[in-house]
Amino acid sequence: MAARLRWRKFVSNFMLTLTGVCAFVSVAVLFFILGYLLFNGGTSINWDFFTKLPKPVGETGGGMANAIVGSAKLLAAASLFGVPIGFFGGMYLAEFSGAKMAGVVRYAADLLNGVPSIVIGIFAFSMVVRPFKTFSTLAGAFALGLMMIPITLRSTEEFLNGVPRMLREGAMALGASKWKTIATVIVPAAYRGILTAILLALARVAGEAAPLLFTAFGNRYWSQGWNQPTAALPEMIFRYAGSPYEDWHRQAWAAGLVLLGFILIINILARTILARGIAAPRS
Amino acid sequence: MQGAGPISGSRSFLSKLCEGDEIARLVTFIFAATVVLITVALVYELWISSALPRHKFGLHFFVSEAWDPVTDEFGALPFIYGTLVTSTVSLLIAIPLGIGASIFLAELAPPRISDTLQFFIDLLAAVPSVIYGLLGIFIVVPLMRDVIYPALNKPFGFLPIFKGPSYGVGVLTAGIVLAIMVIPYIISVSREVLLSVPRDQREAALALGSTRWESTWKVVVPFARTGIMGSVFLALARALGETMAVTMVIGNTPKIAASLFAPGYSIAAVIANEFTEATGELYTQSLIALGLVLFLLTFILNGLARILIIVTTQKGSKVSS
Amino acid sequence: MQGSPNQGISVNVAATAASGTRENIGTLPMRMKISKVNFYYGSKQILFDISMGIADKRVTALIGPSGCGKSTLLRTLNRMHETVTSSRLEGEIVLDQQNILAQDVTALRRRVGMVFQRPNPFPKSIFDNVAYGPKINGMKGAISEIVERSLRHAALWEEVKDHLHKSAYELSGGQQQRLCIARALAVEPEVLLLDEPCSALDPISTAKIEELLVELKSLTTIAIVTHNMQQAARVSDFTAFLLTGQMIEFNPTPLLFTTPGDPRTEAYITGRFG
Numbered sequence: 001m002a003a004r005l006r007w008r009k010f011v012s013n014f015m016l017t018l019t020g021v022c023a024f025v026s027v028a029v030l031f032f033i034l035g036y037l038l039f040n041g042g043t044s045i046n047w048d049f050f051t052k053l054p055k056p057v058g059e060t061g062g063g064m065a066n067a068i069v070g071s072a073k074l075l076a077a078a079s080l081f082g083v084p085i086g087f088f089g090g091m092y093l094a095e096f097s098g099a100k101m102a103g104v105v106r107y108a109a110d111l112l113n114g115v116p117s118i119v120i121g122i123f124a125f126s127m128v129v130r131p132f133k134t135f136s137t138l139a140g141a142f143a144l145g146l147m148m149i150p151i152t153l154r155s156t157e158e159f160l161n162g163v164p165r166m167l168r169e170g171a172m173a174l175g176a177s178k179w180k181t182i183a184t185v186i187v188p189a190a191y192r193g194i195l196t197a198i199l200l201a202l203a204r205v206a207g208e209a210a211p212l213l214f215t216a217f218g219n220r221y222w223s224q225g226w227n228q229p230t231a232a233l234p235e236m237i238f239r240y241a242g243s244p245y246e247d248w249h250r251q252a253w254a255a256g257l258v259l260l261g262f263i264l265i266i267n268i269l270a271r272t273i274l275a276r277g278i279a280a281p282r283s
Numbered sequence: 284m285q286g287a288g289p290i291s292g293s294r295s296f297l298s299k300l301c302e303g304d305e306i307a308r309l310v311t312f313i314f315a316a317t318v319v320l321i322t323v324a325l326v327y328e329l330w331i332s333s334a335l336p337r338h339k340f341g342l343h344f345f346v347s348e349a350w351d352p353v354t355d356e357f358g359a360l361p362f363i364y365g366t367l368v369t370s371t372v373s374l375l376i377a378i379p380l381g382i383g384a385s386i387f388l389a390e391l392a393p394p395r396i397s398d399t400l401q402f403f404i405d406l407l408a409a410v411p412s413v414i415y416g417l418l419g420i421f422i423v424v425p426l427m428r429d430v431i432y433p434a435l436n437k438p439f440g441f442l443p444i445f446k447g448p449s450y451g452v453g454v455l456t457a458g459i460v461l462a463i464m465v466i467p468y469i470i471s472v473s474r475e476v477l478l479s480v481p482r483d484q485r486e487a488a489l490a491l492g493s494t495r496w497e498s499t500w501k502v503v504v505p506f507a508r509t510g511i512m513g514s515v516f517l518a519l520a521r522a523l524g525e526t527m528a529v530t531m532v533i534g535n536t537p538k539i540a541a542s543l544f545a546p547g548y549s550i551a552a553v554i555a556n557e558f559t560e561a562t563g564e565l566y567t568q569s570l571i572a573l574g575l576v577l578f579l580l581t582f583i584l585n586g587l588a589r590i591l592i593i594v595t596t597q598k599g600s601k602v603s604s
Numbered sequence: 605m606q607g608s609p610n611q612g613i614s615v616n617v618a619a620t621a622a623s624g625t626r627e628n629i630g631t632l633p634m635r636m637k638i639s640k641v642n643f644y645y646g647s648k649q650i651l652f653d654i655s656m657g658i659a660d661k662r663v664t665a666l667i668g669p670s671g672c673g674k675s676t677l678l679r680t681l682n683r684m685h686e687t688v689t690s691s692r693l694e695g696e697i698v699l700d701q702q703n704i705l706a707q708d709v710t711a712l713r714r715r716v717g718m719v720f721q722r723p724n725p726f727p728k729s730i731f732d733n734v735a736y737g738p739k740i741n742g743m744k745g746a747i748s749e750i751v752e753r754s755l756r757h758a759a760l761w762e763e764v765k766d767h768l769h770k771s772a773y774e775l776s777g778g779q780q781q782r783l784c785i786a787r788a789l790a791v792e793p794e795v796l797l798l799d800e801p802c803s804a805l806d807p808i809s810t811a812k813i814e815e816l817l818v819e820l821k822s823l824t825t826i827a828i829v830t831h832n833m834q835q836a837a838r839v840s841d842f843t844a845f846l847l848t849g850q851m852i853e854f855n856p857t858p859l860l861f862t863t864p865g866d867p868r869t870e871a872y873i874t875g876r877f878g
Contacts (some may be wrong), residue, residue: 004742005711012494016391022383023392026466027400030407033418040421089318092311105315108322114585115325116524118551119574122558123325126332149318179307200409207411210526210551214558237413238527241420249421256414267409271402393689483724487784490682491737491791492714501736506727 034260041257044250049258054220054231060247064255066222070137070230074216075206077141077226078148083198085145086152090194093153094160095182106154113150120146121211129215135229140216144205151204155197159190192273199270203263209234233259326578333572335565344572350537350553352562357569359576361537365454365547366577369529370522372458372543373465378515380462381469382504385511388470389477390485390499401474408467416531419460424451424532431455432544443541452534455543460528465518472517476510476595477503510595516588520581526551550577635660635795635825636681636704636716641695643676643849645688650676652849654695658795663817663826665840665857667833669877673849674829678797681827682716683709699795714741717793717824721800723780725772725787730764733772733783737791750790757823758786759816778809785816789824796820798828802835814839833873837861845869 048063055062089109093102124143129135163186171181187194209232212218216230218239223230233255240252336344336357347358384404388397428451439445480503488498504511534546535556550573561567634657643651651673658664658681666674676685683704685691697704704712714737725733734751737743743750751768755761760782764775772783781801788796798817802810817826817839830836836843837857844854845866853860853869864870871877 005708008494008497008740009708009710012496015496015500016387019383019387019391022380023387023400023470026380026384026407026470027403029463029466030403030410033407033410033414036418036422037414085314085317088311088314092308092315096308096311097315101315105318108319110585110589111582112318112322112325114520114581116526116551116574116577116581118524118526118554119329119578120325122332122554122571122574123328125558126328127324146321149321153318177302177304179303182307203409207409207413209411209413210555213555217559234411234413234527237417238531241413241417242531252417256417260410260414263409263411264406267406271405481724483720483722484726486684486687486718487720487724487726487787488736489687490684490713490718490720491788492710492712492741494710497740501740502726508727 034264037253037257037260040250040253041255044254045257049251049254053222054236056220058245062251064231064233064236064251066219067231067233067236067255068258070216070219070223071206071232071234073137073223073226073230074140074144074212074232075202077137078144078205079198079202081141081145082148082201083152086149086201087156087194089149090153090156090158091160091182093157095178095186106157109150109153112146113154117143117147117208117210118213121214124211124215132227134227135215135217136227137216137223137230138226140212140230140232141226143211143215144208147205147208147211148198148201151197151201152194156190156194159193159197160186162193163189192276196270196274199266199273203266203270206266207234207259207263209238213238329571329575329578333568333575335568336572339565344569345576348539352566355563355565357565359550359573361539362548362550362553362573363576364539365533366523366549366551368454368543368547369457369461369533369549370519372455373461373522374515374519376459376462377466377469377518381466381514381518382473382511384466385470385473385477386499386504388474390495390503397474401471404467404470408471410464412464412525412527413531415460415464416528419456419528419532423456423459427451427453427456427459427544436544444543447540447542447544449544450534450546452532452546453544454533454540454547457529457533457547457549458543460532461522461525464525464528465522468518468521469514472514472592473507473511476507476514476592479510479595480506507595509591513588513591513595516584516591520584520588523584524551524577524581525549526555530555550574632662633660634658635699636827637696637698638677638681639696639698641677641680641693641697643673643680643685643694644692646690650849651680654846654851656844656851656854658825658827659842660825661821662841663821663828663839664842664844665836666827666829666844666846667831667836667872668846668852669872670831671848672846674844674846675799677846678799678827678829679718681795681797682713682718684713684718714791715793716795716797717788717791718797718799719781719784719788719801722804723777723784725775725780725783728772729769730772730775730783731768734787734790737787741791743791751786754786754790755783757789757820758782759812760786776809778805778812781805781809781813782816785813785820789820793824795825795827798826800829800831803831810835833861845872847872 048061050063050068051065052063053066054064089105093105097105120143124139124146128139128142167185167189168181171185176184212232212235216232216235218235219229219231237252237255237259240248340347340357344357345359345363348360349356349358350361388400392400428449432449435445436449484506485498485503488502493501529549530552533549533552535548535552536546537548537553540547554570554574558567558570561570636658638654638656641651641654642649654677666678668674679685680693680697685693686709693705699715726736731751734754735747738747738750752761755764760779763779772780775783802813814835817828820826828840840857842855843857843860845852845860847868853864853866855865860869861873864873
């Protein structure tokens with residue numbers, strides 16, 4: 001009997017150690033990625049990267065200034081499109097809607113959330129590129145904005161609902177109308193959670209290349225206005241990494257570092273705002 | 284909340300409209316309705332824009348191996364195959380690792396360490412696909428060529444799945460990269476589901492003289508079984524739709540091959556690579572049809588996943604009668 | 605007649621010497637002995653200098669108001685307190701002359717079983733629930749026989765014998781608790797600990813389980829925590845009364861309930877507090 005028990009204890013310790021190894025390996029991947037990017041990207045980053053345009057194919061040097069600006073424009077426009085829809089839509093769910101309509105809207109949002117990003121790109125192509133007969137920042141922003149809607153909507157609903165009844169009733173008891181209550185009491189109480197969700201949505205779409213492939217398409221020069229094709233960081237990484245040019249590989253690493261740095265900073269920012277004790281409702 | 288109905292006829296719709304609340308309700312309703320409209324439009328658009336191949340090929344589309352823009356023959360099989368194989372490979376790697384890690388985080392690690400590690404894993408989930416692709420090209424591909432391929436092909440090359448040469452890129456490479464991308468999802472959901480298992484399940488097992496592993500593996504994990512399955516479905520849904528990383532390492536060859544080392548193609552990858560170069564309506568619409576297939580696959584999986592996860596977390600609160 | 609309860613069992617022996625018909629705890633074999641146990645959660649002390657014995661093949665009840673530490677004490681007997689990392693135990697607990705704190709905990713827990721406050725069957729069939737313990741411990745003999753025997757001991761066999769492969773969750777609360785008792789009995793423990801086993805149950809199920817306990821003591825030594833004094837009086841042979849982590853009195857049940865040795869005991873059992 002003692003032998004069997006010894007074996008069981010051995011198995012127990014062995015398997016539990018193994019799970020620790022699994023956890024360690026999983027987390028180590030993150031640090032490995034970061035390390036590799038820092039090393040390869042860090043050595044490639046220079047002032048040129050941020051300020052110069054890409055050089056013609058085959059020539060070394062140049063930078064990704066247009067891609068950086070392009071990404072910024074895309075994200076700004078995507079937010080302008082996606083955030084209000086998500087925010088006010090979520091507000092409708094939390095404050096005004098009946099159960100049936102709410103179910104429909106939520107279902108639609110979840111559905112939209114699960115659509116693969118390449119399919120979103122197809123949709124944006126049909127809706128924007130085809131009618132305007134050109135690839136454009138607008139089309140890219142449309143695609144990215146679509147991806148921001150579900151996260152924004154669900155989080156807005158969640159955090160608005162999470163505001164304690166007392167706050168709500170206190171304002172209404174003072175004679176505030178519903179929309180005034182929402183605007184002056186409820187939203188301010190919930191803004192942290194909602195802002196966090198928006199930041200996370202932004203970080204997510206900032207890295208997306210697939211929906212841009214046939215909307216923003218890419219551009220080796222500056223993109224003027226909103227109706228021309230534009231370069232974006234993720235898209236450039238894709239093109240450069242797959243190319244046969246060493247110098248382009250180097251620049252892809254640099255771009256990867258900048259992009260990931262941006263995304264991680266936003267993530268950490270968002271998660272630490274969240275961690276600083278907002279009334280985060282447990283759904 | 285609702286207006287008092289037709290009896291309050293003294294307040295006409297217009298006068299109510301002038302009141303802030305009605306405006307607010309209307310405005311927010313419009314935004315919410317927009318979401319529904321967009322979603323409907325998306326599905327509709329996918330459907331009508333893939334009509335040509337549907338009419339020309341019918342169901343044959345799904346079993347045809349052809350992909351020839353010149354003769355206008357298009358079939359989805361190589362891409363469905365590639366998508367499924369890469370996803371399966373990724374799950375085979377990610378599930379044991381992911382569940383193992385989640386067990387560690389939920390059962391063994393002290394809460395602070397568990398939360399910190401979970402934080403890092405959430406960051407992993409935030410890394411964009413292109414960057415995984417970057418690492419795939421410059422790390423996994425050489426690794427495959429120089430280490431993994433020789434290690435598997437020399438001893439096991441007689442097996443169909445390990446036969447043939449390797450160019451570094453291929454279905455197995457894509458599967459490995461996908462596995463890394465998908466692990467965080469399995470870990471996060473499984474961890475949460477394991478943490479929701481009532482304490483006294485574990486204690487009952489221990490009180491019967493179980494070792495810690497036995498109580499975890501034979502009682503706690505089975506209790507959370509449904510939710511863990513949900514996490515796997517979620518991971519699978521993610522893997523199916525992954526575009527950039529797969530495109531960069533799969534080899535982009537629309538052929539079905541038995542060997543894991545062979546290059547292949549996934550639905551998302553072929554759309555990404557060929558959409559802008561598609562000449563002719565049938566070509567473009569065939570790609571869109573592939574997009575529709577992908578959409579349906581992920582739609583079903585996500586739906587199943589959600590049901591499974593809800594069922595488990597409800598079970599935890601129901602059982603302690 | 606004021607027993608100074610912390611000076612060990614001998615004082616109580618003196619107190620009961622006069623009561624000829626009552627059991628003399630001094631001559632009974634002790635299955636478990638608890639000596640000078642102090643228990644802490646972090647820096648907070650929960651149990652103060654507890655000493656008592658668990659008599660072999662008898663039912664010992666731990667009573668006291670909520671928060672007095674009776675469940676905590678019970679859980680030290682199979683070292684379940686170790687599932688909480690901040691817990692700390694000082695003192696000695698002995699099972700059959702061996703200090704349980706020096707033993708392997710997995711082996712100990714097979715010998716000292718536990719039934720919990722709320723029924724907690726595993727998400728398995730009725731059969732597999734009872735078979736779990738014997739299977740992992742590699743017990744000899746046909747599993748199905750062990751299962752049937754345990755279910756009979758728990759007075760559940762007749763009700764479930766045709767449904768052994770149904771899920772345990774289809775049983776009623778009272779049945780689930782008897783299933784948990786059967787599950788615990790299946791590994792043939794020397795001591796069975798029950799932590800308020802009836803507090804989540806209806807009166808009929810409670811009565812069934814109380815009957816059961818009286819019969820079970822011929823099989824295994826029993827220690828039960830209960831907040832229901834009448835239950836303790838009905839079911840147990842010995843009762844220990846705890847108050848804010850201290851053992852106030854430990855005596856044969858009839859003695860404690862009719863002529864309590866300590867005024868605090870008297871106050872509790874007459875319902876003046878708790």
